[in-house]
Amino acid sequence: MSGSEPGHRIESVETVFEGWGRMLLATLRTPDGSRITRQIEDHGDAVGVLPYDADRGTVLLVRQSRPPLIFRGDTESVFEVLAGRIDPGEEAEESVRREAVEECGVTLGTIILVGHFFSMPAVSTERLSLYLAPYSRADRTSAGGGLADDHEDIEVIEMRLDDLWAMGMGALADMKTAVLVLALRERLAAQAWPPAA
Template identity: 40%
Template sequence: MSQPGADVPDHRGRTGLHLTGRELDRNPDVVVRDVELLCAGWHVLRKTTFDHRRADGTWSTQQRETYDRGDGAAVLPYDVERGTVLLTRQFRWPVYVNGHPDGLLVEAAAGLLDDEDPVAAIKREAAEELGVQLRDVELVMAPWMSPGSVTERLHLFAAAYSAADRSGAGGGLVEEGEDIEVLELPFTEALAQVREGCIDDAKTVLLLQWAALSGPFSSAADV
């Protein structure tokens, strides 16, 4: 029987989604045996069976489910002169259903890359979500966000901005269901919210702590 996303196109026109990972041979201690496509919704869920050689030389057969939503990018715009950063607040169903009081999460502006270059993608997201035109962006780090089950790698950027760079209201794209509030906060207040647990989104915490420890608001930046 035909399976959408495998031998026939899914609703996004994709095929061959069951082949991802079958060709991997970079690690001689891992031999891929099978890849099963479990679900091809907007993103892709796979179950992979592989043999793994342990440190003691014995082999074991394992299965892992991986959720593939592609890679992403996020950015922390900062204004050193005014001591501010630009963040967003929006409703997130996954955190709401997992215990967050109202699901309204304070975050750095972010989005998925699809097939776009990370720099181009984050400049576009900043314009759409924050209403700010960023010129030069700096790649801060590119961590794996949930390596036990999610394939995503997130490119974290920072960029200087000024009041003159605010070209629009932001808010995201209505046609994509976005309803984003733009927050311009004093950096000291944003960092305090991290300590108090009010800002608890991982990418945002990473960027704010980077800005305090080695970024534009660090003591070294004043030297």
């Protein structure tokens, strides 16, 4: 059975809420013939990218207010890679480039696919395509900060790689950011970074 656990079959789906994303209630038939109900969050697929400048030893990260974190009573924001939803009719690579300009004011040339990941397969349909992308100081064409109409109010942080490594993985509370930091560390180690002086 393609795309689902063997023997499980969706019989019906009801839309409970529709806004930026949709909350669905799915009724499934199990292999033993019983019925179960599961909630599904569906907002489409997304991308994340970590721009890095190996020559200067920097990365671009963002920080913005996240209502779910406030709701939990945790910190208001965390360091994150640039990310966003893939708009209808857009390819993942187009979304990466658009988000980089909107959020960080950086125009990306080469983008390197790290992989495709389901961020929360128990509940969400989102498949996240993650990328690394080299950039230089000349590629920073504006301040970024997100779209004013969306009230994104994004803080752009150009962080030194040494400071990022010193933070340790425990300080990176965002999963997509942790994955891309590990991927970057592996990539730079394979290239013998930092270069000998």
